[in-house]
Amino acid sequence: MFGFLKKKKQQTEIYAPVDGRAISLEEVGDGVFSEKLVGDGIAVIPEKDQIVVPVDGEISFVMETGHAFGVRVPDGPEILVHIGIDTVNEKGEGFQVQVKAHQPVKAGTPAVLVDREALYKKGYNLVTMVLVPEIDSFGSLQFLKKGEVCAGKSAVLAF
Template sequence: MFKKLFSKKESVEQLLAPINGQVINIEDVPDPVFAGKMMGDGIAILPEEGLVVSPIDAEVIQVFHTKHALGLRTKNGIELLIHIGLETVNLKGEGFEVHVAEGQRVKAGDKLVTFDIDFLKSNAPSIVTPIVVTNGELVEKMEKTNNNQATINNTEIMSVYLK
């Protein structure tokens, strides 16, 4: 009995804020793909500065060649998409610097991407940054923060409970 209790994987993943800024409900993101949760459920943050860190210990599973988004996978298999700004794919990498590579293991708080926030404000429809779970079939429930403001590596933005 004890062996079963201690060998069972954790059933919750707690994500810390990857960006400093204002928390926005995913349904309020001014993009129908994210607002309609077509990419997955989560939250969004309106950044105050151009730094994105890992919200959890994970593996980098995808770095978009346009540097505007990346994918992470946690130890329990939850896959996250961090998408910096809206329609920023059209910037073709300009204004972004990626600090990680696919296959790299990262810890919560490790620097993932830096970006020129003023450049994005001038050249993208929005800098709002969705953070979504893309494989929702593994999720039993999700609790999202009630905080209006997120602080990097401090504010818990989501608790994801696994099935």
């Protein structure tokens, strides 16, 4: 009764973490991501070195290797950003972390500077995934944009 009085939850948008070309996870070519074992989301083939925070929230963790970090959305899920495939093997080389755990952040905040040239020379695929592991607890994930995207400006996902 009086359902019209219920406040509708505002949609939360998740932005591209890097300038580049957004693709589906199925196109990533690594089973862990393309089979969505870590979570649903989207990937971006990077064209720049700067990775930014994709959503307003608080940094929940930063891997000491710099290749991944998480952002906890207020009253929402944790959003994971994973830079490249097998880049953990570099043990932090080629990654300059610019955020720390428990830091409040806004979408577009610089998070990790990547030495793409050095990592490409070593043969790494630097496709960058934005993943939402717990989306089922918070609704459904909407895919907003594929193709060319701008870091912190192009909304690629929403829940």
